[in-house]
Amino acid sequence: MRTRSWILLAILATALVTALVTILLISVFERKQEARHTSFRVVELTDDTEDPALWGKNFPLQYDAWKRTVDQVRTRYGGSEALPRSPTAADPRMVVAQSKLEEDPRLKIMWAGYAFAKDFREERGHAYMLDDQTFTERQVVVKQPGTCIHCHASTYVTYKRLGNGNLTAGFEALNKMPYAEARKQVTHPVSCIDCHDPATMALRVTRPAFIEGLRALRGGEYDVNKEATRQEMRAFVCGQCHVEYHFKGPEKRLTYPWAKGLKADEILAYYDEAGFSDWTHAETGAKVLKAQHPEFEMWNQGIHARSRVACADCHMPYIRIGAQKVSDHHVRSPLLNVNRACQPCHKWDEAEIRSRAEEIQARFFRERNRAMDALVSLIGDLKAARDKGAGDAALEGARAHQRRAQFMLDFVEAENSTGFHAPGEALRLLATVIDEVRLGQLALRDGAPSPTPPTQ
């Protein structure tokens, strides 16, 4: 080749290298800029700033992700499907999630005589919590108390307003209101201020019921906001709402039943001692209980809690956006986000991890169905005996077993992980359910021995 061609080639090569070095320089520059400022204070956030859009001006990455909780995506056993519906005057929702009552009609038998037998749908993302509670048909069949609003809305500023600065006073004021009135006191679904201190962004518990529940569990004057570690708080802020609860006394005080412990049978023992029941079963006359989404309690029995892995580690895993590290505020099933949620700790490919998780869920689901059949058979037997004229004395023993079986089954059924949060504990409870049904049917056959407390 002639010298001139070589020189031309060299010029081209040098130009190319220069271009690549420039791209590298720009990239390094951008990352350095991103790392320098992790937040921009565009607006002043105070302890009264409720509107998440304002927080979003300072924290756009977190806010954008938080807004994505509108997504409706199915997983193998959970998640929600976006079903179109014709809006009515009473319920303007154009999209709802699938009905769990239609998916499994046995639930209607379990909840006969209770509002849940009328309308119970798969839960949707945080963005929908307030609408889905406002417009559920359960509001039509039963007068719900204001207590319900504590976990379906951003309530921190409302508490302060109603309690003149005192959270607990505001909490008590909301409890006593009828739902419709309480609903007028709130605007947003759970928002930034429900978990974050606006001055430092540190995690903060704002629900008095959780503070009181943890005191009942740990005893003394435990102050979660002063004594919990940062990693504990990454579970506690979720545990403010993803728990079992009841409305205590005529003032309908939201109460977490943890005085005897967090396990289903310990909670049941608490309810037994308090003489509490949610309703009287329409077909059997048993005084029964409804369990509500006890994710926090079940997670506590599992290996992840044991390894100090918090809710946020899997449901809000860290993501890198440029040079910034943020918690993914698009709260969702880890099965939809395996690489961020699982792979930092579990060094397997995504398909293997998903398959391990779904195998745990498949095992659980089979046993859950077995236990559900068992419970329905006990309810059937009790109803038949009652129809034949058996009196309360003859039915008392079997009814007590129904109450126990039903609560423990509902506990793992209402818990949103299809057994994953604590696989061993979930199967232990299902085995207990089946045994309780057996004891209940024996009680019907042989007369009514008084129910024995669990031996564990």
Next chain:
Amino acid sequence: MRKVQGVGWKALVVALILLVGATAGLGAATFIYADGAAYLQNNPAACANCHVMREQYSGWLAGSHRAAATCNDCHAEHTLVAKYITKARNGFWHSVRFTLDDFHEPIRITARNRRVTEGTCRHCHADVVDQIGHEGMDCIRCHRDVGHMH
């Protein structure tokens, strides 16, 4: 040389010299700005310079090997030439991938780097592990978190 066909070769040489100079200058500026010299040394903080390995760095800060070994002690060979070949290879590919934002997250060690690390484990712990048959086994399979948890 004929000038009618275009630019003369002298002009081309001048252009080339200018370009090489510009590239060298830009390269040097980038190197200094990106703290490139740090990568030639042994300070573990340098490995978290580009933000991608922060998790690994903070894991190491809390890990058991912090007192005994830096990133290079485990992730580069213990002989001078091999060490700098590994550093150059990794440096080049990390620059390419991270600049183009084209890599799996969480990051995963490559097969070659895993072999390097296995070698350095055995180098320091020779007294103990030379007695063990290693057929089909490697140290990190069980002792995964000694360097850094994630």
